[in-house]
Amino acid sequence: MIQLYEVRKRFGDNQRWITDGVNLEIPTGQSTCIIGQSGEGKSVLLKQIIGLIKPTSGSIKIDGEEVTTMNDRQLQTLFKKCGYVFQFAALLDSLTIFENIGISLLEKGITKKKVLPIVEEKMALVNLKPEILYKYPSEISGGMKKRVGLARTLITNPSTILYDEPTTGLDPITTRVVHELMAETQRVLNLTSVVISHDVEIFKYVNNIALLHKGKIRYFGPAKTIWESTNPYIYQFIRGLADGPIQTEFGDKKKN
Amino acid sequence: MREFLDILGRGTLILSDRIGSFTMFMGKTIHTLVTTRPKVRQLLLQMENIGIGSLSITILTGAFTGLAFALQSYIGFSRVGTEEFIGLVVTLGMTRELGPVLTGLMVTGRCASAMAAEIGTMRITEQIDALQTLCIDPYQYLIVPRILASTIMMPCLTIVSMICGIIGGYLLCIYSLGLSPESYINIIQERVALSDITGGLFKAAAFGFIFSWVGTYKGFMTSGGSQGVGRATTESVVLASIILLVANYFLSSFLFQTGLA
Numbered sequence: 001m002i003q004l005y006e007v008r009k010r011f012g013d014n015q016r017w018i019t020d021g022v023n024l025e026i027p028t029g030q031s032t033c034i035i036g037q038s039g040e041g042k043s044v045l046l047k048q049i050i051g052l053i054k055p056t057s058g059s060i061k062i063d064g065e066e067v068t069t070m071n072d073r074q075l076q077t078l079f080k081k082c083g084y085v086f087q088f089a090a091l092l093d094s095l096t097i098f099e100n101i102g103i104s105l106l107e108k109g110i111t112k113k114k115v116l117p118i119v120e121e122k123m124a125l126v127n128l129k130p131e132i133l134y135k136y137p138s139e140i141s142g143g144m145k146k147r148v149g150l151a152r153t154l155i156t157n158p159s160t161i162l163y164d165e166p167t168t169g170l171d172p173i174t175t176r177v178v179h180e181l182m183a184e185t186q187r188v189l190n191l192t193s194v195v196i197s198h199d200v201e202i203f204k205y206v207n208n209i210a211l212l213h214k215g216k217i218r219y220f221g222p223a224k225t226i227w228e229s230t231n232p233y234i235y236q237f238i239r240g241l242a243d244g245p246i247q248t249e250f251g252d253k254k255k256n
Numbered sequence: 257m258r259e260f261l262d263i264l265g266r267g268t269l270i271l272s273d274r275i276g277s278f279t280m281f282m283g284k285t286i287h288t289l290v291t292t293r294p295k296v297r298q299l300l301l302q303m304e305n306i307g308i309g310s311l312s313i314t315i316l317t318g319a320f321t322g323l324a325f326a327l328q329s330y331i332g333f334s335r336v337g338t339e340e341f342i343g344l345v346v347t348l349g350m351t352r353e354l355g356p357v358l359t360g361l362m363v364t365g366r367c368a369s370a371m372a373a374e375i376g377t378m379r380i381t382e383q384i385d386a387l388q389t390l391c392i393d394p395y396q397y398l399i400v401p402r403i404l405a406s407t408i409m410m411p412c413l414t415i416v417s418m419i420c421g422i423i424g425g426y427l428l429c430i431y432s433l434g435l436s437p438e439s440y441i442n443i444i445q446e447r448v449a450l451s452d453i454t455g456g457l458f459k460a461a462a463f464g465f466i467f468s469w470v471g472t473y474k475g476f477m478t479s480g481g482s483q484g485v486g487r488a489t490t491e492s493v494v495l496a497s498i499i500l501l502v503a504n505y506f507l508s509s510f511l512f513q514t515g516l517a
Contacts, residue, residue, distance in 0.1 A: 047385070052385050088382070090385065104392065107397070152386075
């Protein structure tokens with residue numbers, strides 16, 4: 001289980017609070033989607049969960065272990081069980097797809113010959129064909145990059161995966177493929193997954209939804225019944241309404 | 257008065273913060289260098305990039321500096337009839353000062369900027385975060401190989417620069433100014449000591465360390481998108497060049513006072 005208690009973060013003393021007392025419990029073996037407006041600090045929250053950014057105050061526990069006080073060595077252990085899929089895949093430009101996926105094994109000194117079947121197995125899991133093995137990231141499409149990013153994360157056999165907007169910039173068909181792939185991976189490997197997304201289509205594929213607004217979680221509940229929810233924040237957000245507790249530039253203009 | 261103190265205080269805090277961050281970065285790099293095994297493949301790649309990649313500009317810089325230096329020396333020495341000293345002056349100039357400094361500045365322009373731009377781009381595209389989540393230490397994978405490679409390759413490039421400069425001076429003196437080959441070479445053999453060369457190479461290694469430290473630091477700390485990468489690139493070259501020139505004086509002074517060169 002991932003537990004967040006009063007997590008607050010700001011960059012600099014005079015800056016605004018990005019997360020302003022986030023309290024959240026993410027159940028093990030389920031997928032949870034964090035939604036919210038652009039610039040609400042969803043990615044910052046996700047990076048705080050995995051220890052890439054230290055919160056200003058508060059507590060984050062993964063399976064009972066406090067993340068906020070971990071040193072570099074403890075974080076390395078955490079990274080072995082928690083994978084992170086980056087928004088734009090964050091593939092290393094100078095390496096081939098094979099090297100990108102297998103980098104964590106290759107850097108341990110395992111030979112290419114031994115790494116190759118593992119890489120091919122993970123590529124098959126994310127529906128990637130071996131033809132692209134020796135291509136560079138610049139030679140493949142955006143959708144493929146996202147899948148390579150996922151395959152790279154899966155290679156360490158994590159029990160938890162955090163996805164930072166995995167479908168941003170993808171067409172609807174590829175978006176659906178990525179969503180199905182995430183759901184399938186979560187089901188087959190029995191992972192705990194946390195997904196950040198703006199896409200309401202993802203509700204079909206996840207167990208829980210959390211809405212982040214003005215640094216706080218305003219809603220947490222099952223995805224199945226989200227459309228029946230009367231929570232004013234979630235009601236406004238998923239329907240894309242301009243008026244409601246979430247203030248938008250559009251709503252303000254309309255009022256004026 | 258209070259406003260002035262506010263500005264002064266804020267400036268001091270920012271400066272302390274930057275110096276602290278710069279020093280911490282180097283401390284962490286040295287700690288990684290000492291406590292972990294170097295990534296040999298990365299090191300060799302960087303050595304090729306910095307060494308072989310900078311060879312042509314080093315040859316050109318060394319040769320033309322030697323040519324110009326020999327010509328200027330001839331103008332001065334011919335006025336007092338001591339042209340036979342040209343070889344000595346060109347050699348000492350190239351080995352003790354011009355070789356290491358000009359090679360350092362040229363390679364700084366080429367490599368420190370490239371390091372800042374490459375690592376800075378990796379930072380803003382989250383590639384460095386990705387390395388961390390894959391249990392790969394970015395210091396071990398990105399920083400240490402570049403700093404080691406620069407420190408190793410700079411003396412090699414400087415030797416090339418020194419040789420090209422001395423040969424350039426020789427060719428000018430013999431084929432253009434009509435001096436005899438013996439007058440150029442004999443005095444070099446008689447008066448140039450090994451410490452003149454080793455002192456220059458020591459400085460070159462220090463320059464390699466400096467520019468790679470600044471380049472990798474600026475890249476690693478990049479923020480603010482593509483504009484940030486551009487800023488980091490420019491700042492790395494300017495800062496590394498300034499530190500290099502200041503360090504050159506102190507290193508020369510140290511070598512002179514200790515009698516090492």
